Amino acid sequence: MRVAVLRERRGGETRVAATPETVKKLLALGCTAAVETGAGLASGYPDVLYAEAGAEIAPDVGAALANAGLVLKVRAPLGTGEGEVDELALIPRGAILVGTLAATRAMAEVYAQLGIEACSMELLPRITRAQSMDVLSSQANLAGYRAVVEAAGAFDRGFPMLMTAAGTIPAANVFIMGAGVAGLQAIATARRLGGRVSATDVRPAAKEEIKSLGASFVGYEDEESKAAQTAGGYAKQLSADFYAKQAEVVAGHIAKQDIVVTTALVQGRKAPTLVTEAMVASMKPGSVIVDIASDAGGNVAATVPGEAITTANGVKILGYRNWPGRIAGAASALYARNLLTFLTTFWDKDAKRPVLKEEDDIVKGVQLTRGGAVVHASLPAA
Numbered sequence: 323m324r325v326a327v328l329r330e331r332r333g334g335e336t337r338v339a340a341t342p343e344t345v346k347k348l349l350a351l352g353c354t355a356a357v358e359t360g361a362g363l364a365s366g367y368p369d370v371l372y373a374e375a376g377a378e379i380a381p382d383v384g385a386a387l388a389n390a391g392l393v394l395k396v397r398a399p400l401g402t403g404e405g406e407v408d409e410l411a412l413i414p415r416g417a418i419l420v421g422t423l424a425a426t427r428a429m430a431e432v433y434a435q436l437g438i439e440a441c442s443m444e445l446l447p448r449i450t451r452a453q454s455m456d457v458l459s460s461q462a463n464l465a466g467y468r469a470v471v472e473a474a475g476a477f478d479r480g481f482p483m484l485m486t487a488a489g490t491i492p493a494a495n496v497f498i499m500g501a502g503v504a505g506l507q508a509i510a511t512a513r514r515l516g517g518r519v520s521a522t523d524v525r526p527a528a529k530e531e532i533k534s535l536g537a538s539f540v541g542y543e544d545e546e547s548k549a550a551q552t553a554g555g556y557a558k559q560l561s562a563d564f565y566a567k568q569a570e571v572v573a574g575h576i577a578k579q580d581i582v583v584t585t586a587l588v589q590g591r592k593a594p595t596l597v598t599e600a601m602v603a604s605m606k607p608g609s610v611i612v613d614i615a616s617d618a619g620g621n622v623a624a625t626v627p628g629e630a631i632t633t634a635n636g637v638k639i640l641g642y643r644n645w646p647g648r649i650a651g652a653a654s655a656l657y658a659r660n661l662l663t664f665l666t667t668f669w670d671k672d673a674k675r676p677v678l679k680e681e682d683d684i685v686k687g688v689q690l691t692r693g694g695a696v697v698h699a700s701l702p703a704a
């Protein structure tokens with residue numbers, strides 16, 4: 323089976339879906355591999371490393387996709403009129419496409435018409451067996467780390483208490499909002515840098531996890547929040563009344579913070595607004611807010627998605643998009659391993675290709691199309 327690894331073309335994406343390490347492993351399974359020239363460059367993997375791993379370097383996307391049976395991507399391939407080249411039209415019928423495709427029902431119908439067997443990895447069920455293929459977790463983990471490092475870079479003081487002959491600089495107060503995968507890594511990173519760290523979340527289980535990392539818990543709890551977690555481990559959408567009470571509790575706390583990192587998401591919805599304009603106005607000049615949720619609309623009312631801004635009262639708000647892409651080397655390495663684990667889990671040694679069993683829970687979760695039909699039950703319409 324021929325594997326194609328493409329250069330990402332959407333929205334300044336810096337990551338790549340296969341690294342020289344994972345290419346080598348795919349070749350060991352009996353595949354051949356074509357890597358489009360420059361595919362790994364923005365992640366620190368130049369063509370020469372793929373060639374050393376045994377891949378053919380394809381001069382363009384068409385050459386990379388010729389005869390491909392498996393296409394590895396970070397983001398969805400470009401379709402008609404979406405950019406410099408129609409990547410979808412170049413994918414051979416019957417090829418398996420694996421990426422974070424963020425597909426709507428309409429997009430899945432296009433894949434089906436083109437005979438592409440599409441799998442969207444962000445739909446993976448969060449079950450123990452799938453942990454090593456969980457692209458959302460691997461990427462969120464790095465995003466949480468990177469957010470704190472960038473906050474430290476933008477902050478004009480320091481995280482630890484600094485005692486010098488010229489006087490003492492106090493430790494930074496750091497508040498992490500949302501303590502899922504990204505938030506827990508942000509807590510751990512801010513603690514390692516010496517900050518005084520507190521955190522909040524709505525899921526009851528998060529409270530103990532926050533404390534176990536040495537941070538203090540700040541938050542509002544009531545009967546509603548006791549049931550705030552879905553069976554899949556995600557936060558539920560809660561009532562306007564709950565969010566108002568939560569805001570009341572955190573407002574006074576935010577006014578005393580030097581750094582706020584927001585990571586809160588509610589699956590399938592716009593991210594909840596947790597930091598209002600009034601809360602930002604209450605913060606000291608020089609404070610930094612990092613909004614990792616900016617791709618989902620942001621947790622901070624004043625966030626400008628994709629940009630770093632400074633408010634009239636001197637608070638910096640970093641609303642960059644694609645936080646994993648800001649640490650692209652490591653993010654690509656983990657993403658590529660996630661995909662490799664997914665493929666090897668379903669690898670048929672005799673056929674030398676993955677055989678995606680439709681009754682498997684993981685396949686049910688990620689597979690969008692099979693045999694020219696849309697098979698996924700719950701895709702958004704548009």
Ligand code: NAD
Pocket residue numbers: 447448449450452453456458459462499500501502503504505522523524525528554555556557585586587588589594596
């Ligand atoms: P996520 O990215 O969907 O959300 C980030 C965090 O924001 C969550 O902790 C959520 O509770 C929180 N949040 C939502 N609304 C909030 C609000 N109003 N105020 C404060 N916080 C709010 O979540 P995630 O990081 O993907 O992880 C969610 C859960 O799933 C965690 O418990 C995690 O450990 C679990 N998980 C399990 C597996 C597995 O078993 N395979 C894999 C990954 C994650």
